[in-house]
Amino acid sequence: MGLSRRHFFQGAAGIGALTLAQAAANAKNSDQPAASANVGGEDLTIINIDLLEEQAQKKLTAFAYAFVSGAAGDEWTMRENRRAFQDFPIMTSRLTGIKKESIDTRTALMGMVLPSPIMVAPMGVHGVVSEQAELATSAGAGAAGVLYQSSGASTKPLEQIAETTNGPKWFQLYFNNDIGVTRSLLQRAAAAKYSAIVLTVDALGPGGSDRVRRLGTSVPRPKFVFGNHDPRFGGSGDFRNQKENLTWDDIAFCQEASGLPVVVKGILRAEDAVQAVKAGAAAVQVSNHGGRQMDGVPSSISVLPGVADALGGKVPIIVDGGVRRGIDVFRALALGADAVAIGRPVLYGLGVGGARGVRSVLDFFNTELKTAMLLAGVEKVDAIGRGNIVMRQFV
Numbered sequence: 001m002g003l004s005r006r007h008f009f010q011g012a013a014g015i016g017a018l019t020l021a022q023a024a025a026n027a028k029n030s031d032q033p034a035a036s037a038n039v040g041g042e043d044l045t046i047i048n049i050d051l052l053e054e055q056a057q058k059k060l061t062a063f064a065y066a067f068v069s070g071a072a073g074d075e076w077t078m079r080e081n082r083r084a085f086q087d088f089p090i091m092t093s094r095l096t097g098i099k100k101e102s103i104d105t106r107t108a109l110m111g112m113v114l115p116s117p118i119m120v121a122p123m124g125v126h127g128v129v130s131e132q133a134e135l136a137t138s139a140g141a142g143a144a145g146v147l148y149q150s151s152g153a154s155t156k157p158l159e160q161i162a163e164t165t166n167g168p169k170w171f172q173l174y175f176n177n178d179i180g181v182t183r184s185l186l187q188r189a190a191a192a193k194y195s196a197i198v199l200t201v202d203a204l205g206p207g208g209s210d211r212v213r214r215l216g217t218s219v220p221r222p223k224f225v226f227g228n229h230d231p232r233f234g235g236s237g238d239f240r241n242q243k244e245n246l247t248w249d250d251i252a253f254c255q256e257a258s259g260l261p262v263v264v265k266g267i268l269r270a271e272d273a274v275q276a277v278k279a280g281a282a283a284v285q286v287s288n289h290g291g292r293q294m295d296g297v298p299s300s301i302s303v304l305p306g307v308a309d310a311l312g313g314k315v316p317i318i319v320d321g322g323v324r325r326g327i328d329v330f331r332a333l334a335l336g337a338d339a340v341a342i343g344r345p346v347l348y349g350l351g352v353g354g355a356r357g358v359r360s361v362l363d364f365f366n367t368e369l370k371t372a373m374l375l376a377g378v379e380k381v382d383a384i385g386r387g388n389i390v391m392r393q394f395v
């Protein structure tokens with residue numbers, strides 16, 4: 001099997017294959033992150049993410065740590081998100097003549113060229129972790145040159161977040177029962193120059209966990225603030241009034257109301273991925289919400305190859321869940337992802353080191369990814385493919 005992967009396609013309309021060179025020519029976002037202003041906090045030396053989590057546990061309030069680290073039920077899916085990477089050992093190529101300086105992580109995605117295939121997954125209420133909340137997280141992501149997926153349930157309003165980051169950004173939507181509220185959020189996201197809508201389809205609300213419940217009233221509980229719905233910031237509606245009975249038609253609504261491409265987040269089943277594209281999705285995000293909604297569903301990485309085969313390169317695939325090492329990013333790319341989103345580690349970085357802590361976490365992943373590419377003998381992200389994995393399950 002060859003190592004080369006499919007070309008990238010732009011949008012659900014199938015405009016055609018977009019090579020890296022073409023995408024670079026079209027790119028709205030520079031492939032070099034702009035010099036970052038006002039990135040506060042503290043640079044962190046990250047040995048690994050488990051050690052960072054230990055530091056975060058010491059520094060955060062008991063509630064904040066339980067809220068971020070927890071997952072639904074017995075947390076089997078959350079553990080499985082990490083364990084299942086081990087089902088896919090990496091196959092390397094030797095004597096390739098590739099050297100460190102020529103490793104190129106640039107990634108063509110939805111008409112942009114990103115410096116790396118790593119992005120920040122949408123997470124609600126960063127205010128629970130840090131006073132500056134999403135303003136610090138998004139600034140840190142921008143400084144690292146990493147795309148920021150901004151949660152619809154952010155503490156700060158989406159406009160303020162957009163002003164703070166100098167990097168590319170997508171807006172994640174929790175579809176409101178009140179269609180007027182949903183339309184207004186979509187229009188605000190477009191006006192604030194988010195370049196895609198991420199429609200989350202796997203969640204009913206904030207993820208509860210036994211870790212949070214067992215704290216009971218023994219610890220202070222912050223009030224969740226939802227900046228996008230706060231009338232003081234031009235918002236309306238109640239965040240909790242979320243539409244449970246989403247249908248395929250809601251994808252087209254998001255596209256039409258915003259004029260932006262729609263990424264459907266929370267897909268596990270290959271048939272759902274195909275249906276999402278038929279319904280107008282410009283990309284699919286394979287995810288189980290970090291195991292925070294339904295426990296017992298499979299890990300993201302285990303279902304990724306099936307989704308990739310079913311979509312056959314028609315639209316880009318983003319994957320998230322349990323990514324804690326550069327080699328995890330590498331494995332996800334090899335199994336068919338075009339980009340990889342990181343969740344909890346980013347909030348641990350925020351809690352321990354503010355904006356600079358976030359940048360340190362993202363730099364850690366980028367550095368580890370480059371090392372993995374060098375050691376595997378692959379020069380470009382686009383050339384990472386199934387040939388880089390020992391396919392024990394899928395031969």
Ligand SMILES: Cc1cc2nc3c(=O)[nH]c(=O)nc-3n(C[C@H](O)[C@H](O)[C@H](O)COP(=O)(O)O)c2cc1C
Nearest residue numbers: 068121122123124151200289290321322342343344
């Ligand atoms: C504290 C927290 C809040 C989250 N909030 C959202 C959210 O608002 N919207 C959403 O689509 N996903 C949300 N997620 C899920 C993440 O986008 C992502 O799917 C998951 O965290 C990835 O797994 P990882 O944490 O193992 O990297 C949240 C996850 C965490 C940990």
Ligand SMILES: O=C(O)C(=O)c1ccccc1
Nearest residue numbers: 124125153205206207292
């Ligand atoms: O906790 C979550 O996983 C989540 O999606 C969420 C939703 C709303 C507010 C905060 C977090």
